[in-house]
Amino acid sequence: MEFSCLVCYDSLVIVFQGVSKHYSDRGVALEDVSIQIDPGEFVSLAGRSGAGKSTVIKLLIGEERPSKGRIFFGQYEVNKLQDGELPAFRRHIGVVFQDFRLLPAKTAYENVAFALEVAGRPQREIMELVPQVLDMVGLGDKMKNFPSELSGGERQRVAIARAMIHRPEVVIADEPTGNLDPFHTFEIIKLLEKINQLGTTVVLATHDREVINNLERRVITLDKGRVIRDEKKGKYILV
Amino acid sequence: MFTIISRIFHFGAKNFWRNGWLSTATIAIMTLALIVFLGLIISGVVMGSAVNLIKDEIDISVYFNTNTSEDQILSIQQSLEGLSQVASVDYVSQAQALATFQQNHASDQQISQAINALDSNPLEASLNIKAKNPSEYGAINDYLSSANLAPYIDKISYTENQVVINRLATIVRDMEVGGWALTIFLALIAGLVVFNTIRLAIYSNRDEIGVMRVVGASNSLVRGPYIVEGVFWGAIAAVISLVLVAPVLWLVSPYLGGDFIPGLNIFQYFYTHIVQLFLYQLLFGVLIGMFSSFWAVQRYLKN
Numbered sequence: 001m002e003f004s005c006l007v008c009y010d011s012l013v014i015v016f017q018g019v020s021k022h023y024s025d026r027g028v029a030l031e032d033v034s035i036q037i038d039p040g041e042f043v044s045l046a047g048r049s050g051a052g053k054s055t056v057i058k059l060l061i062g063e064e065r066p067s068k069g070r071i072f073f074g075q076y077e078v079n080k081l082q083d084g085e086l087p088a089f090r091r092h093i094g095v096v097f098q099d100f101r102l103l104p105a106k107t108a109y110e111n112v113a114f115a116l117e118v119a120g121r122p123q124r125e126i127m128e129l130v131p132q133v134l135d136m137v138g139l140g141d142k143m144k145n146f147p148s149e150l151s152g153g154e155r156q157r158v159a160i161a162r163a164m165i166h167r168p169e170v171v172i173a174d175e176p177t178g179n180l181d182p183f184h185t186f187e188i189i190k191l192l193e194k195i196n197q198l199g200t201t202v203v204l205a206t207h208d209r210e211v212i213n214n215l216e217r218r219v220i221t222l223d224k225g226r227v228i229r230d231e232k233k234g235k236y237i238l239v
Numbered sequence: 240m241f242t243i244i245s246r247i248f249h250f251g252a253k254n255f256w257r258n259g260w261l262s263t264a265t266i267a268i269m270t271l272a273l274i275v276f277l278g279l280i281i282s283g284v285v286m287g288s289a290v291n292l293i294k295d296e297i298d299i300s301v302y303f304n305t306n307t308s309e310d311q312i313l314s315i316q317q318s319l320e321g322l323s324q325v326a327s328v329d330y331v332s333q334a335q336a337l338a339t340f341q342q343n344h345a346s347d348q349q350i351s352q353a354i355n356a357l358d359s360n361p362l363e364a365s366l367n368i369k370a371k372n373p374s375e376y377g378a379i380n381d382y383l384s385s386a387n388l389a390p391y392i393d394k395i396s397y398t399e400n401q402v403v404i405n406r407l408a409t410i411v412r413d414m415e416v417g418g419w420a421l422t423i424f425l426a427l428i429a430g431l432v433v434f435n436t437i438r439l440a441i442y443s444n445r446d447e448i449g450v451m452r453v454v455g456a457s458n459s460l461v462r463g464p465y466i467v468e469g470v471f472w473g474a475i476a477a478v479i480s481l482v483l484v485a486p487v488l489w490l491v492s493p494y495l496g497g498d499f500i501p502g503l504n505i506f507q508y509f510y511t512h513i514v515q516l517f518l519y520q521l522l523f524g525v526l527i528g529m530f531s532s533f534w535a536v537q538r539y540l541k542n
Contacts, residue, residue, distance in 0.1 A: 087452070087456060087457040102450070105257045115455070118455050119455065
């Protein structure tokens with residue numbers, strides 16, 4: 001697949017060009033993956049456990065480096081970023097994980113505020129924005145609670161609030177509903193759709209058939225590290 | 240920049256308070272390490288006093304022929320005082336030597352009568368010489384044995400006590416070198432214990448460091464609060480260690496300064512040097528807390 005890289009550099013397109021990732025102990029995680037995600041898209045990465053979904057996300061946020069190929073995020077060539085450049089790059093992205101990854105010693109408010117504090121945003125702006133976003137995810141009354149005092153669904157909503165508080169260009173969600181019951185799963189997916197409607201690109205990695213089928217959005221299906229299907233309005237089909 | 244620095248302090252202080260048990264455990268270990276460090280300083284003082292006591296016992300005396308004039312002796316004293324190895328030179332005249340001798344033997348009738356029967360003073364004038372370092376008595380003896388001084392001098396006590404002086408000099412040197420080696424060794428062990436404690440404390444926070452990185456925190460913002468926590472741990476441990484050691488020294492001081500090393504008052508030393516000791520403790524505690532935190536976090540800042 002060929003890409004027009006002038007477009008890649010100028011707009012916030014995500015591009016994987018022939019990306020492979022090999023681990024010495026676990027073998028091949030990704031093999032020659034080439035995908036393009038345009039600004040404002042809602043893309044689901046589907047596949048069984050071990051298909052390579054999380055590897056795509058780790059490579060995209062610069063947590064790991066590809067063995068081969070190039071990864072672009074707007075003007076950034078992610079695979080070439082130095083350790084010192086990663087923090088600034090990551091402030092363009094909001095990430096939501098299956099295990100929430102909240103800071104246990106910080107309250108819901110502080111967890112969300114942290115994403116703005118690391119970016120050096122003024123305190124007044126933080127005090128204004130954080131309650132608004134927590135209200136938006138329905139946790140306006142639980143701002144002072146620590147993660148250990150919140151339910152799974154509430155923790156994930158805090159994680160989403162943290163991911164979107166700094167208005168990132170892209171929100172990446174890695175199995176965000178993996179630890180949640182169907183009710184909370186529905187809530188979280190609704191929130192992600194709302195974020196997408198506000199113009200943010202959403203990349204959702206999941207192996208939840210119901211979630212993907214209900215979304216009726218673009219689905220990239222991975223199997224054994226390869227892209228086996230890429231459909232505009234896809235379904236969860238593994239064969 | 241100011242915002243980031245103030246946030247680093249704010250996060251550090253908050254983490255310190257909220258990770259109460261972790262902070263308590265780390266401070267406890269650091270306190271033990273600082274007590275060892277303070278113990279090393281105090282032992283250094285005790286050993287220094289013991290060494291000085293031994294040093295004070297060592298000197299050499301040079302006895303002059305009875306026909307050597309006082310002026311000649313005083314001129315030799317002056318030349319000795321000009322030597323870099325010499326700490327002090329005391330002149331004992333013939334008359335003083337006789338007076339001391341008589342005083343020492345006042346109870347011995349036979350000796351007193353024999354002395355009184357003499358027409359002239361048979362005792363020789365002498366110079367008692369103390370070296371700055373016990374190992375330098377050899378050099379002083381060489382100077383006194385030179386040919387131009389030979390006509391004035393009857394004998395030098397160094398030649399008689401050479402073996403004892405050298406042995407004492409070796410003991411003093413070994414105590415000083417051994418003391419330093421032991422201090423460095425134990426301080427290193429104390430430092431390693433603290434380093435590993437802090438490493439474990441930060442290891443338990445490794446997931447949080449990962450979260451901070453994912454959210455886009457710069458290395459300094461991730462590392463900073465842990466360094467601030469390290470400073471708090473060190474400073475509090477410094478205060479606690481001093482508070483714990485003070486009553487122990489108060490109890491031990493009379494025994495240590497009695498028969499063992501006469502004149503030594505270790506509690507007095509502690510009391511008069513408390514600010515200096517606190518600064519040492521603070522410096523050791525804070526530096527080791529800072530560096531341990533810095534290095535412990537460093538390994539989690541890759542990617």
